[in-house]
Amino acid sequence: MSRKDMGDHGEQVARALLEQNGLQFIMSNYSCDMGEIDLIMRDGDCWVFIEVKCRSDEHFATVVEQITPAQCQRIRRCAQLFLLQQELNEHVTPMRFDVVAIVIDYDQAQWLQDAF
Structure with missing residues (x-):
């Protein structure tokens, strides 16, 4: 499985998991000059x-x-820009940053709410 295929698969698994838990899908792969957000949901x-972090195994480190920290900062900046584009104020708009970690070899997905 190519890296892109693994990423696409991971995003599909994550989206299904989150929708099963009541979240509403808004968009995937939001991109700006500062980086990308894999999934945006409500x-x-x-x-x-x-x-979404997807790996085939965890031999070197957990997902x-x-x-x-730099990646978290990039995602936060992208989220700020997204909210501005939606004409929402980041200081009063409820938001959080979650992580879905997927390990393909173990067919395992872990959802971490408010991860950073």
Whole structure:
């Protein structure tokens, strides 16, 4: 499986998991100059920005350990721009940043709410 195929598969698995738990899909692969957000969803009135991490195994590090502080900062900046484009104020708009970690070899998905 190519890296892109693995990423696409991971996003499909993550979206299905989140929709099963009541989140509403808004868009995938939001991109701006600062980076990309894998999934944007709503949980009631809360905007949820989701980083999907998909790996075939965890031999070197867990999937969650592979998320860097710099990556979190890029996602936060992208989310701010997204909210501005929606004409929403980031200071009063409820939002959170979740991670869905998928390990393909174990057919395992872990959803971490408010991860960063």
